[in-house]
Amino acid sequence: MSAIQANPQPAVFEEQAALIGADAERPKPRRSGRLNRSNLIAYVMLSPMVVLLGIFVWYPLANSVYLSLFEISFYEDPTFVGLQFYEYVLTAAKFWNSIWVGITLVLLVVPAQLIVAFLVASLLRVLSRHTSGFLKTTIYVPTVVSFVVASIIFVFIYRERGGLLNGVLGWFGIEPIAVLSNPDLALGGIAVPALWIGVGVTTLIMLAGMLDIPDSYYEAADLEGAGYFQKTWYITLPLLKNVWLFLLVTLVTATIQQFELPLVMTQGGPYESTTTPNLYIFNQFKDPTPYATSFSLTAALLLFVVLGTISALIFRFVKSDKAIDG
Amino acid sequence: MHKRHTKTVTALAAVVAAGLALSGCTAGGDGNTTADGKTEVIFWQQKFEDYQQAWFKEQVDAYNASQDEVKVTYQVVPADTWDQKLKAAQAAGNAPDVATTSYGRIMPGVAIGQFAPLDELVDPDVLDDIQPNVREFVSTADGTFAYPFLVEPSTVLFYRTDLFAAAGLDPASPPTSWAELVDAARALTKDGVYGMNIAQTAADLGWSSWGLQYNAAGHLPVADDWSAADATDPAYIELAEFYRTLYGEKLMPQEAAYPYADCAPYGEGQVAMTACGSWAIGQLTNDYPDMIPNTAVAAFPSIDGDPTKPTSTLGGWTLTVDGKSKVQQEGADFIAWLLGGETEHLVDFFKTSGYSKYPARVSVSEALSADPEASANPFMQTVSEDIVPFSKAEPTYPWEIALSFATAIEKSMRGEDIQASLETANSEIDDIIEKQKLAGTAPEAG
Numbered sequence: 076m077s078a079i080q081a082n083p084q085p086a087v088f089e090e091q092a093a094l095i096g097a098d099a100e101r102p103k104p105r106r107s108g109r110l111n112r113s114n115l116i117a118y119v120m121l122s123p124m125v126v127l128l129g130i131f132v133w134y135p136l137a138n139s140v141y142l143s144l145f146e147i148s149f150y151e152d153p154t155f156v157g158l159q160f161y162e163y164v165l166t167a168a169k170f171w172n173s174i175w176v177g178i179t180l181v182l183l184v185v186p187a188q189l190i191v192a193f194l195v196a197s198l199l200r201v202l203s204r205h206t207s208g209f210l211k212t213t214i215y216v217p218t219v220v221s222f223v224v225a226s227i228i229f230v231f232i233y234r235e236r237g238g239l240l241n242g243v244l245g246w247f248g249i250e251p252i253a254v255l256s257n258p259d260l261a262l263g264g265i266a267v268p269a270l271w272i273g274v275g276v277t278t279l280i281m282l283a284g285m286l287d288i289p290d291s292y293y294e295a296a297d298l299e300g301a302g303y304f305q306k307t308w309y310i311t312l313p314l315l316k317n318v319w320l321f322l323l324v325t326l327v328t329a330t331i332q333q334f335e336l337p338l339v340m341t342q343g344g345p346y347e348s349t350t351t352p353n354l355y356i357f358n359q360f361k362d363p364t365p366y367a368t369s370f371s372l373t374a375a376l377l378l379f380v381v382l383g384t385i386s387a388l389i390f391r392f393v394k395s396d397k398a399i400d401g
Numbered sequence: 402m403h404k405r406h407t408k409t410v411t412a413l414a415a416v417v418a419a420g421l422a423l424s425g426c427t428a429g430g431d432g433n434t435t436a437d438g439k440t441e442v443i444f445w446q447q448k449f450e451d452y453q454q455a456w457f458k459e460q461v462d463a464y465n466a467s468q469d470e471v472k473v474t475y476q477v478v479p480a481d482t483w484d485q486k487l488k489a490a491q492a493a494g495n496a497p498d499v500a501t502t503s504y505g506r507i508m509p510g511v512a513i514g515q516f517a518p519l520d521e522l523v524d525p526d527v528l529d530d531i532q533p534n535v536r537e538f539v540s541t542a543d544g545t546f547a548y549p550f551l552v553e554p555s556t557v558l559f560y561r562t563d564l565f566a567a568a569g570l571d572p573a574s575p576p577t578s579w580a581e582l583v584d585a586a587r588a589l590t591k592d593g594v595y596g597m598n599i600a601q602t603a604a605d606l607g608w609s610s611w612g613l614q615y616n617a618a619g620h621l622p623v624a625d626d627w628s629a630a631d632a633t634d635p636a637y638i639e640l641a642e643f644y645r646t647l648y649g650e651k652l653m654p655q656e657a658a659y660p661y662a663d664c665a666p667y668g669e670g671q672v673a674m675t676a677c678g679s680w681a682i683g684q685l686t687n688d689y690p691d692m693i694p695n696t697a698v699a700a701f702p703s704i705d706g707d708p709t710k711p712t713s714t715l716g717g718w719t720l721t722v723d724g725k726s727k728v729q730q731e732g733a734d735f736i737a738w739l740l741g742g743e744t745e746h747l748v749d750f751f752k753t754s755g756y757s758k759y760p761a762r763v764s765v766s767e768a769l770s771a772d773p774e775a776s777a778n779p780f781m782q783t784v785s786e787d788i789v790p791f792s793k794a795e796p797t798y799p800w801e802i803a804l805s806f807a808t809a810i811e812k813s814m815r816g817e818d819i820q821a822s823l824e825t826a827n828s829e830i831d832d833i834i835e836k837q838k839l840a841g842t843a844p845e846a847g
Contacts, residue, residue, distance in 0.1 A: 149491040150514040150724050163836050235656050236671075253656040256601070258815065344602050345815060346808045361484035362800055363506065365513060366837045368488070 143373045148365040160373035170374055172347060173355035174381060176262065177331035180351065183266035184273070185326045189319070191270070192277035197307070199278070200285050211279065218275040225268045226339035230255065233264055255341050258348040265336045265349055273329075277322055284318035285311060320393045324386050331382065352378050433728050439472040442731050445487070445497035447718075448479045450683055452753050460739055460746060467738075471731045473499075491515075498726040499735060501718050502547055504538045505608075508797035508844040510721070511546050517722040518544035522733035527741035535761045538794055539719055541844060547719035548736045549761030551751075553679045554788045555795075556612045556701045556713035558582075559667055560674040563695040564589055568673075575699035578706035579643045582674075586652040589673035597653045598672040599644070601814060605661035606644075606807035607800065609676070612713035613640060614806070615793050617704050622806045623830055627798055628840040630830035632806055633823050639704060641813035641823070648814040668692055676701055678716070679788070682757035682780045698780050700787040708787065715792040717761065744768045756781035759789060797844060799837060805829040 143160060145153035164170050195214060199207045217225070232239045233254040241251040254264040288311065296306050334353040337343055343350035343358065350358070356378065360371035435441050446457050454477055461475040476497070478486055490496045502510065510516050519528065528536075528545055539547040562572035568588040576582040586596030600609040614621055617640040622632035647653045654672065659665045664681035666672050668689030675681075685692055701712040720740060722732040740747070740762070747765045751758060756778045760766045769775045776782075796803070809826035813819045834840055 148513050149488075149494075149496075234658065235654070251655075256656040256815075342602065342604055344604070344811070346603060346811050357485070360488065363484070363488065363509060363515075364799055364837070366799075367801075 139372060139376060143369065143376055146365050146369045147372070148368075151365075156369075160369050161377070163370060164374045164377050167370075167374075169347065169350075169355060170352075170377075173350050173352045174331075174378075176347070176349060177333070177351045179262060180266060180269070180333060181327050181330045183263060184269045184330050185323070187266075188270050188273050188277050188326060189281075189322060191274050192281045192322075195274070195278045196281035196285055197311075199282050211282075214278055215275040217272050220272060222268075222272065222335035223339055225272055226336050229264070229268045230340055256345055258345045261341050261345060261349045265333075265340055268336055268340075269330060269333060273326065277326070280322060281315070281318060284315045288314045316393070320389070323393060324389050327389065328382055328386060331385070352381075435472050440470060440728055440731050442471055442473045442499060442728050442735055443497040444473050444475050444499040444732075444735070445478050445501065446475065447483050447501045448477050450680070450687065450754075452683070452687060456750050456753065463746075464735060464738055471728075471735065473735050494725070496723045496725065498723055498728050498732040499720055500723065501550075502721040503795070504549075504552075504715075504717055504719065505795035505797055507539050507547050507719065507721070508541070509799070511541055511543070512842070512844065514724045515721075516546040517724050517726065517729045517733070518546055519548060519722065519733055519736075520544040522722070522730055523548070523737045523741065527737050530741065530762045530764050532761055532763055532766070535717075547721045548740050549717065549719045550740055551758040552715050552717040552761055552789070553758045554612075554713040554784060554792050555609055555678045555716045556676055557679050557681070557784060557788060558674060558699045558701045559664065559677060559681060559685075560697055560699070561589075561667075561692075561695050562697050564594065564673040572697060575697065576702045577708065578702050579639075579704055581706070582702045583643070583646050583652070586647060586674065587650070590652050594670065595651075595653050595672045596674060597647055598666050598675040599647060599653055600657075600661040600676070601644075601648060601653070601811065602657050602660075603804055603807040603811045605657065606810050607803040608714075608716075608795070609661045609678075610640075610807065610810060611796060611803070612701070612711050612793065613643075613704075615711040615714075616640075621796050621798075622826065623796075623798060623802055623834070625843060626841055627834060627843040629834065630827045632809065632827040632830055633820075636704075637809075637823055638819055641810055641819045643704075644810055644814045645816070645819070649816065679759075679784050680754075680757045682784075683753075683755040684757075686755035686757070698783045700783070700791075709791055711791050711793045713788055713792045714795045715789065716795055717758070719761075748772065751775070756784075759785060798839065799833065801833050802830050805833070 142153070144155060144157055146156050146160075147153050195210075199210055202210065220228075231237075233241075235241060235251045235253040235256075238251075240254070244250075244252065252260070254260045292310050292314075293306055296310060301309070331351070332353050333351050334357065337349040337351055337354050338357070341349045343354050347355075352374075356371050356374045359367050359374060361367075433441050444461065446454070448454065457477075458475060461473050465472055487496065487500070502516075507516070528548075531539075531545075531549055535549045535552060536545065539545055539549060558575060560572075560575055565572040565585075568585075568591075570585055570588060576585045582597065589596035600606045611621065614637070618631075618634045618636035620631060620634070622630060622634075622637065624631055648655070654666060661676075662678060662680070664675055664677040664684050665688075667675040667677070667681070668685055670692075682698065685696060700708055703710045703712055720736045722729050722736065726732055744762075744765050745768075747760060747762070748768050751760060751765070751769055752772070752775065756775060757780070760769060805826045809819075809822040812822040
């Protein structure tokens with residue numbers, strides 16, 4: 076017997092009716108065979124992802140937490156040490172220094188990236204289709220360049236001798252600067268390629284958000300005599316709030332975890348001024364001692380907590396709204 | 402309905418199977434037998450100069466052709482990915498059976514059971530042919546844990562005789578003290594050429610300055626029994642000032658375009674003098690032959706001109722058998738054949754290296770000395786007579802200690818307060834000693 080014969084009234088209709096309150100007097104719809112069947116299909120369709128998540132995320136995570144209670148050796152039995160490595164990581168000045176380096180990189184890259192992307196997206200929105208298409212392609216090109224390739228390009232740009240940057244500075248009579256050997260400049264030197272690579276996709280996401288804002292809002296504002304800045308302040312920026320939130324969370328977590336750029340460009344130096352958290356953990360892991368293995372594992376778990384906290388704080392302070400553009 | 406359930410179960414099973422396959426949990430053999438029934442020995446070699454890869458490959462092919470029981474599978478691993486690749490392999494339980502291991506890594510590895518002792522796997526006569534002082538680097542009271550391949554001093558002075566003459570310096574009298582070196586660097590820094598080149602990043606300073614740490618203070622920045630840091634010895638202030646003068650007065654490149662181990666800045670003519678390991682002789686001979694006629698080699702200057710004080714550590718490479726390998730005997734047989742057998746192919750190797758490396762076996766040293774070409778080589782003479790006898794073994798404490806002290810030197814070079822930098826390193830080293838429970842664990846050579 077088919078499900079439709081058993082329950083001739085479509086479940087979707089019942090749900091819609093319940094939503095608009097048209098049948099408040101009627102008994103609540105029974106869980107029908109069709110619903111059960113739908114649920115089953117949903118579970119089956121979800122199961123591959125759940126299984127894969129279980130294998131590749133939840134089990135390794137749970138096992139990592141368990142292993143972090145031991146000093147691990149690949150040649151001897153692990154030694155139970157309880158929460159000792161959590162204490163070691165939390166009291167390691169270099170761990171917190173790396174978090175600070177990550178946050179500084181975020182402060183250098185993310186606001187600049189959002190502002191540049193917003194300005195370029197605003198420009199793209201008003202340009203002709205042909206020009207806009209050309210510009211979109213141009214600004215997206217760095218996104219397809221790998222971080223490693225970008226690192227090498229920028230290392231050559233920054234070269235003290237023969238580098239493009241110092242060549243240009245030389246025209247103005249400025250002495251060559253060894254950007255990547257200067258602890259005050261090296262992180263800024265890394266921020267530039269990070270910005271260069273990321274601005275393309277950020278711009279396109281921002282543009283997609285802008286194009287989603289109904290023209291009627293701007294037309295109404297025009298009728299009221301609003302200028303460009305008023306329209307931007309009262310219409311564009313508020314209606315892009317969810318896009319801002321998405322970009323903020325993804326950019327902050329991606330930037331604080333930046334790894335390839337400092338690895339290739341500075342190896343984390345000069346004296347750890349560019350050692351981001353992931354590079355710090357990676358360098359710890361490379362050391363062959365059991366201590367280093369357990370330390371890097373625990374530091375990785377604690378970085379997970381730090382990133383989760385930062386993301387939660389962003390969600391807390393920049394609350395998302397449901398779409399209000401209808 | 403039953404059919405649908407079956408399909409669901411089949412789909413789930415497929416997903417689980419795919420997951421297991423992706424996670425490497427597939428069923429299989431023991432992984433030590435080739436398709437044609439030979440026992441397989443996996444051999445990882447860290448990537449060195451190109452001629453070394455060519456030599457190792459030739460030897461592995463020759464060994465595989467010499468018998469039909471064992472197949473050695475040879476894999477070259479780049480130096481900058483070696484540590485993480487090896488550690489990941491150890492974690493997954495498939496570490497290479499035989500691997501290149503530096504002297505500094507032997508004792509820490511022995512402490513965690515990483516290497517199989519060779520005493521019962523290799524003929525004692527073969528082990529006894531190892532030079533006695535080098536055997537100490539790889540042995541404890543429990544046995545011999547590696548077979549040494551070569552030794553090479555980490556710090557040697559290379560200088561351009563033509564630029565010395567042009568600057569009014571005597572090419573036959575290289576600087577012997579740090580003060581003389583700085584003066585020479587000042588005279589040589591002109592026309593876009595830096596007078597000197599030396600390590601400037603903590604990662605490079607960490608190991609390349611060990612000899613100069615010994616030279617300045619007579620010890621490393623940690624007590625001999627690893628019970629406490631010793632980084633604030635006033636002698637280290639002079640060491641830090643030496644580096645600071647070279648960097649601060651722009652007598653050396655202001656950025657590390659190449660790592661310390663690569664002597665390309667000298668080969669390309671960017672610098673008039675360079676500190677580098679003895680292996681640079683091989684690099685110059687092979688990659689920059691035009692530079693050889695104008696190149697001389699000397700022991701690196703000493704803090705006070707005393708040539709008997711160490712300025713270099715004696716690094717180098719060995720082959721080890723993994724402590725968990727299932728083919729330890731086969732791996733040890735290969736090592737004994739390659740490094741402990743006939744001397745001809747090893748003599749050829751050291752000749753090809755341009756005499757930039759030195760044998761760790763008595764019989765190979767004797768064979769090399771008997772070779773007229775080798776004994777007439779001026780580079781070999783200087784390195785083996787003026788440098789090797791005064792060099793120290795590499796320390797075996799955790800790398801973090803070396804890095805902390807090197808960071809203090811790097812900070813000093815770039816203008817930070819020297820005393821404060823050394824004190825920071827001192828407290829960091831004490832912290833490492835405490836957390837890693839190192840006090841009293843310094844290994845004693847056997």
